Amino acid sequence: xxxxxxxxxxxxxxxxxxxxxxxxxxxxxxxxxxxxxxxxxxxxxxxxxxxxxxxxxxxxxxxxxxxxxxxxxxxxxxxxxxxxxxxxxxxxxxxxxxxxxxxxxxxxxxxxxxxxxxxxxxxxxxxxxxxxxxxxxxxxxxxxxxxxxxxxxxxxxxxxxxxxxxxxxxxxxxxxxxxxxxxxxxxxxxxxxxxxxxxxxxxxxxxxxxxxxxxxxxxxxxxxxxxxxxxxxxxxxxxxxxxxxxxxxxxxxxxxxxxxxxxxxxxxxxxxxxxxxxxxxxxxxxxxxxxxxxxxxxxxxxxxxxxxxxxxxxxxxxxxxxxxxxxx
Amino acid sequence: xxxxxxxxxxxxxxxxxxxxxxxxxxxxxxxxxxxxxxxxxxxxxxxxxxxxxxxxxxxxxxxxxxxxxxxxxxxxxxxxxxxxxxxxxxxxxxxxxxxxxxxxxxxxxxxxxxxxxxxxxxxxxxxxxxxxxxxxxxxxxxxxxxxxxxxxxxxxxxxxxxxxxxxxxxxxxxxxxxxxxxxxxxxxxxxxxxxxxxxxxxxxxxxxxxxxxxxxxxxxxxxxxxxxxxxxxxxxxxxxxxxxxxxxxxxxxxxxxxxxxxxxxxxxxxxxxxxxxxxxxxxxxxxxxxxxxxxxxxxxxxxxxxxxxxxxxxxxxxxxxxxxxxxxxxxxxxxxxxxxxxxxxxxxxxxxxxxxxxxxxxxxxxxxxxxxxxxxxxxxxxxxxxxxxxxxxxxxxxxxx
Numbered sequence: 252x253x254x255x256x257x258x259x260x261x262x263x264x265x266x267x268x269x270x271x272x273x274x275x276x277x278x279x280x281x282x283x284x285x286x287x288x289x290x291x292x293x294x295x296x297x298x299x300x301x302x303x304x305x306x307x308x309x310x311x312x313x314x315x316x317x318x319x320x321x322x323x324x325x326x327x328x329x330x331x332x333x334x335x336x337x338x339x340x341x342x343x344x345x346x347x348x349x350x351x352x353x354x355x356x357x358x359x360x361x362x363x364x365x366x367x368x369x370x371x372x373x374x375x376x377x378x379x380x381x382x383x384x385x386x387x388x389x390x391x392x393x394x395x396x397x398x399x400x401x402x403x404x405x406x407x408x409x410x411x412x413x414x415x416x417x418x419x420x421x422x423x424x425x426x427x428x429x430x431x432x433x434x435x436x437x438x439x440x441x442x443x444x445x446x447x448x449x450x451x452x453x454x455x456x457x458x459x460x461x462x463x464x465x466x467x468x469x470x471x472x473x474x475x476x477x478x479x480x481x482x483x484x485x486x487x488x489x490x491x492x493x494x495x496x497x498x499x500x501x502x503x504x505x506x507x508x509x510x511x512x513x514x515x516x517x518x519x520x521x522x523x524x525x526x527x528x529x530x531x532x533x534x535x536x537x538x539x540x541x542x543x544x545x546x547x548x549x550x551x552x553x554x555x556x557x558x559x560x561x562x563x564x565x566x567x568x569x570x571x572x573x574x575x576x577x578x579x
Numbered sequence: 580x581x582x583x584x585x586x587x588x589x590x591x592x593x594x595x596x597x598x599x600x601x602x603x604x605x606x607x608x609x610x611x612x613x614x615x616x617x618x619x620x621x622x623x624x625x626x627x628x629x630x631x632x633x634x635x636x637x638x639x640x641x642x643x644x645x646x647x648x649x650x651x652x653x654x655x656x657x658x659x660x661x662x663x664x665x666x667x668x669x670x671x672x673x674x675x676x677x678x679x680x681x682x683x684x685x686x687x688x689x690x691x692x693x694x695x696x697x698x699x700x701x702x703x704x705x706x707x708x709x710x711x712x713x714x715x716x717x718x719x720x721x722x723x724x725x726x727x728x729x730x731x732x733x734x735x736x737x738x739x740x741x742x743x744x745x746x747x748x749x750x751x752x753x754x755x756x757x758x759x760x761x762x763x764x765x766x767x768x769x770x771x772x773x774x775x776x777x778x779x780x781x782x783x784x785x786x787x788x789x790x791x792x793x794x795x796x797x798x799x800x801x802x803x804x805x806x807x808x809x810x811x812x813x814x815x816x817x818x819x820x821x822x823x824x825x826x827x828x829x830x831x832x833x834x835x836x837x838x839x840x841x842x843x844x845x846x847x848x849x850x851x852x853x854x855x856x857x858x859x860x861x862x863x864x865x866x867x868x869x870x871x872x873x874x875x876x877x878x879x880x881x882x883x884x885x886x887x888x889x890x891x892x893x894x895x896x897x898x899x900x901x902x903x904x905x906x907x908x909x910x911x912x913x914x915x916x917x918x919x920x921x922x923x924x925x926x927x928x929x930x931x932x933x934x935x936x937x938x939x940x941x942x943x944x945x946x947x948x949x950x951x952x953x954x955x956x957x958x959x960x961x962x963x964x965x966x967x968x969x970x971x972x973x974x975x976x977x978x979x980x
Contacts, residue, residue, distance in 0.1 A: 263831060266831075267824065267827055267828065267831070271824060363694075367662065367664070368664050369664075370661070370662040370664050370665045370666070370843070371662075371664070371665040371666035371667060371819070371842075371843035371844060371845075372666065373844065373845075373848050373866070373867050466820065470820065470823065471819045471820045471822075471823040471845055472845070472848060473819050473843065473844075473845050473848075475817065475818065475819045475820075475843065476662060476694055478820070480818065480820060511824065512824065512828070514813075514821075514824070515811050515813070515821075515824045515825040515827070515828035515829075516828045516831075518810070518811040518812065518825075518828070518976050519778070519809060519811050519825070519828035519829045519831070519832040519976070520828075520832055521809070521975055521976065528978035528979075529810070529975065529976050529977050529978040530784035530812065530977050530978045530980070531978075533784075533811075533812035533813070533814060533976075533977075534814060537813070537814050
């Protein structure tokens with residue numbers, strides 16, 4: 252009985268957490284790509300906004316009828332912003348922190364500006380959930396993990412597997428890690444540090460843009476100002492929590508997503524705390540995702556302190572350090 | 580319509596109740612955002628008078644006893660919590676602004692500032708509008724201390740703050756008598772929600788939310804005595820992502836009717852997809868839920884109100900009311916699939932509420948913690964409802980303040 256309630260609760264949480272944090276998953280993967288080659292892009296928040304607003308423009312103003320094409324347009328827009336960022340920090344060796352913050356704030360402002368006159372307009376071009384061939388009906392216990400749209404599966408399964416394989420099973424991945432850990436050594440064996448860093452930051456920006464596009468093409472089918480609302484920052488925290496490993500990012504994103512879902516699910520299902528009224532509970536629950544994010548970041552830091560798996564949970568050694576061949 | 584302004588206006592004695600500001604304080608505390616919370620608390624703190632002091636020195640010295648003479652033309656400004664194209668709350672206010680502009684022609688110049696949230700920058704915005712020479716400034720959410728800091732220091736500028744709780748010589752609050760409208764929508768929900776479960780997406784535990792959920796529940800129970808209202812509070816009026824999550828959570832939990840105080844219509848779309856009846860606060864937005872749309876709260880009284888206030892400034896007859904001005908909030912047109920007998924029942928309830936034959940709040944009534952709030956035969960009028968701080972028994976997810 253108790254077990255059934257807990258199982259039911261867990262599944263309803265996960266069922267709504269999975270789509271809710273797909274945007275965090277995509278942005279975290281994008282941020283991780285850049286960070287693996289030593290480029291810290293704090294502008295995730297802005298890139299989500301840019302990806303989202305261009306998808307909205309594509310659908311509402313350009314009449315795009317395929318959600319995939321709308322998402323691609325959002326990704327391209329974010330990639331352009333990512334290219335500007337990459338040129339600044341890689342080619343001109345500007346501070347990654349400052350340019351990243353500028354991208355975050357500038358991206359939010361730009362997307363809000365472009366989104367004017369499109370606020371609250373419903374978007375009908377949406378990703379549709381995949382029904383697994385009538386094999387399951389959506390009352391099954393496992394249904395929490397199915398009946399999502401295809402982007403969810405790409406974000407949680409496709410991308411992490413591909414990224415893991417490339418990073419840890421290919422020579423290309425070895426080179427990527429070398430660029431992030433020791434760019435001078437990579438340079439010495441003929442890897443173009445500048446080229447790789449620009450390429451992967453742009454690719455990462457495009458993935459983050461896909462996260463923004465996903466928000467407006469499935470999760471909440473409408474534009475609103477400040478659309479990312481902290482999800483970009485959470486994605487950066489998830490990368491740290493994951494120790495720069497793709498598989499752990501899935502756990503981090505789901506943890507955050509569950510806390511976000513807990514806010515509304517707990518209220519809708521009448522779960523309460525004995526010492527807190529329903530109104531106070533609503534405030535407590537909206538705080539929870541950020542508290543949990545904070546604690547989650549401390550876990551890998553604690554692991555380092557305890558000497559466990561230090562090498563794999565530490566940041567890439569050259570993260571946020573501009574590379575200059577003359578200075579090596 | 581123009582003659583009945585006096586009838587439309589109801590007077591509320593000054594009374595302390597939870598304000599949106601207090602709720603925000605709690606929200607800021609809850610979110611734990613140090614920067615945001617700090618700035619709100621700083622701006623709303625008890626040292627408002629000190630903060631206002633530097634600004635006061637300039638204004639009053641130059642303005643000794645202005646004669647109540649009329650003006651050729653005036654400038655009016657609106658401060659909006661959201662964008663004027665949100666298909667909701669702010670859009671209705673902007674329609675009111677344009678109506679005032681149309682009515683007064685060249686004599687009224689208007690402007691607006693969108694997307695003004697709750698932080699120290701808000702105070703700067705109001706100060707800027709005062710400095711720009713606006714004669715009257717309207718706020719479409721309760722900014723409380725963020726606004727009154729400025730209004731107290733600018734006695735020559737008039738202010739009207741929606742849903743406010745502060746009164747001075749140049750500022751008074753106005754709002755909507757919406758508990759009746761919620762009751763009427765509740766009657767519809769009582770007929771339409773097969774399982775009697777009504778979902779409500781609220782923002783903060785304020786009188787607005789209490790009147791919404793109480794009206795819904797009492798209206799629904801007049802039809803179905805087992806009806807319940809399940810509330811999710813999301814601590815914001817404009818965040819489609821959060822509204823969507825709340826809507827999904829309520830729909831997954833199994834409600835058969837979904838309503839909310841959100842400033843934008845995302846939850847209507849989700850309700851339509853789930854095949855659940857839905858209604859909207861602000862305006863007719865049946866396009867978001869073509870088959871499941873029930874009705875909305877009609878906010879078209881903003882135009883006449885704004886026009887009247889601007890006219891009074893022009894005439895030199897503007898005075899701050901001692902009490903809140905409550906505008907009439909009729910129920911809007913029905914969606915295409917609402918059965919005729921339901922429409923009739925809703926309109927019938929509305930007529931009885933207007934005539935005084937029926938009251939939204941009529942004892943005996945208990946709050947949802949089991950305390951008796953109204954004894955048998957006792958009633959609350961709209962003025963008292965404006966300050967209500969408890970949900971009736973049968974409402975969950977929100978507790979008495």
